[in-house]
Amino acid sequence: MDKMWSGRFSASASSLLDQFNASIMFDRKLYREDIEGSLAHAAMLAKQGILTADELAQIRDGLNQVKNEIESGEFEWKISDEDLHMGIEKRLTAIIGEAGKKLHTARSRNDQVAVDFRRYVLRKNLEIVDALKLLMNEIHVVASKHTQTLLPGMTHLQHAQPINFAFHLSAYLSMFKRDIERFLSSHARNNISPLGCAALAGTPHKIDRDMTAELLGFSGVSVNCLDTVSDRDFALEILFNISTMMMHISRLSEELVMWSSYEFRFIELSDEYSTGSSIMPQKKNPDVPELLRGKTGRVYGSLMGLLTVMKGLPLAYNKDTQEDKEGVFDAVETAEISLEILKEAIKTMQVKAHYMKSACKIGHLSATDLADYLVQKCDIPFREAHFITGKAVAKSEELKIDLSDIELKYLQEIDSRIGEDVLAFLSIENSMNARTSAGGTSTQRTEEQLAYFKNFLVKTNAELFI
Numbered sequence: 001m002d003k004m005w006s007g008r009f010s011a012s013a014s015s016l017l018d019q020f021n022a023s024i025m026f027d028r029k030l031y032r033e034d035i036e037g038s039l040a041h042a043a044m045l046a047k048q049g050i051l052t053a054d055e056l057a058q059i060r061d062g063l064n065q066v067k068n069e070i071e072s073g074e075f076e077w078k079i080s081d082e083d084l085h086m087g088i089e090k091r092l093t094a095i096i097g098e099a100g101k102k103l104h105t106a107r108s109r110n111d112q113v114a115v116d117f118r119r120y121v122l123r124k125n126l127e128i129v130d131a132l133k134l135l136m137n138e139i140h141v142v143a144s145k146h147t148q149t150l151l152p153g154m155t156h157l158q159h160a161q162p163i164n165f166a167f168h169l170s171a172y173l174s175m176f177k178r179d180i181e182r183f184l185s186s187h188a189r190n191n192i193s194p195l196g197c198a199a200l201a202g203t204p205h206k207i208d209r210d211m212t213a214e215l216l217g218f219s220g221v222s223v224n225c226l227d228t229v230s231d232r233d234f235a236l237e238i239l240f241n242i243s244t245m246m247m248h249i250s251r252l253s254e255e256l257v258m259w260s261s262y263e264f265r266f267i268e269l270s271d272e273y274s275t276g277s278s279i280m281p282q283k284k285n286p287d288v289p290e291l292l293r294g295k296t297g298r299v300y301g302s303l304m305g306l307l308t309v310m311k312g313l314p315l316a317y318n319k320d321t322q323e324d325k326e327g328v329f330d331a332v333e334t335a336e337i338s339l340e341i342l343k344e345a346i347k348t349m350q351v352k353a354h355y356m357k358s359a360c361k362i363g364h365l366s367a368t369d370l371a372d373y374l375v376q377k378c379d380i381p382f383r384e385a386h387f388i389t390g391k392a393v394a395k396s397e398e399l400k401i402d403l404s405d406i407e408l409k410y411l412q413e414i415d416s417r418i419g420e421d422v423l424a425f426l427s428i429e430n431s432m433n434a435r436t437s438a439g440g441t442s443t444q445r446t447e448e449q450l451a452y453f454k455n456f457l458v459k460t461n462a463e464l465f466i
Helices: 015-021 024-047 053-072 084-096 109-144 165-190 209-215 225-230 233-259 287-310 319-348 353-359 367-378 382-399 408-414 422-426 428-434 443-464
Strands: 150-155 158-164
Touching (some): 024 053, 024 084, 024 209, 024 319, 053 084, 084 109, 109 165, 109 225, 109 233, 109 319, 109 443, 150 165, 150 353, 150 428, 165 443, 233 319, 287 319, 367 382, 367 422, 367 428, 382 408, 408 422, 422 428, 428 443
16 A cells, blocks of 8 residues: 555555654554644644534544544554554544545644654653652651661761661652652653644644644643754653663662672561572572662663764754654653652561661761860860871770770870760760751751651642642
């Protein structure tokens, strides 16, 4: 059968070209957006007198039948139809006849695909936001139980200062909050309609772009048609946003892997989200966070792929941009399952607070507190206090004890200005709660942070429904 565009050609396309050129086997995922776009376009054409009321009714009925056929599995997707736009239009015309041929008036596949893909990406922005909020809420639930649970805070993966577990989890709440803000910002920035741009320069038909924009839920219409039909910034943005989000997920996953090991024992992942070994029956492997780390690289590949496709394209539309969808579809699906399974893994994990606290007795975590004591109580310059503290740490190493357990007499042998009140400063609990500056790890400040994130989740939920 001839292509709908075959009038200029004297020979039929080869089957090899059909296979290489066609996108219908993956862009059919956009059928809902395509049919909704066509319904809006037809309504506008009828309002402008380009279609009759009877033709509009036929098109509406026909498109609804096509939609039902697709969703019931009856619709036949053919590579020879090239893309979903041609496949749907051809089926529509077979159902209703000549009226179906009029639907494409004042429209090109260039603005049609731009509408479909943009609306898919906009919808997925908000769906990922919803999934992120569920993940944040689950982290918040766990964190709220552990505002006093001691944990060694680390730099360079070395024990540094005592913090509480909720404070550590709040760092990830901060990351995921920024992710939500990026998705919402992208949605607001890209919520403009390409419909009516036609091939690249607009159309001579007296159309109403504002009407179709409103019918399709866009906030307005694009300014320049030449840019609009070839713009894929919205697709790059969701790929970047997902990549950044997956990087945050990967960092948390790395810690879950470490924390679940015998070297840490800070958590235990549930049996539901762990696997065993085919040869070692004692093993309990953290496959979920390991896979999350791995899938992060997969998403990065989709971002780099589309950036590379777009970097050398002249205006306006080029067939290269057909390569925009598969990577986005894959990244979105990866993001969705990753958010869901990470949420469940966190919800079902067991926190082993006693191992966390024991780890705080390794590495002299209260050393900074001794230096602070020397500065605040003894009026010693920090550089000198740093040196004195170093000697106290060396003495603790010699005694094979943690600095928090050192006796007063040893400290006073190092420097006679040290008083009895120093022992309170060296307490691990005191060290954690002493950090009361804004954003600090004290239980009070951590509870303030948790309240902040709770308010953010409630506010974001309200804004999405305004």
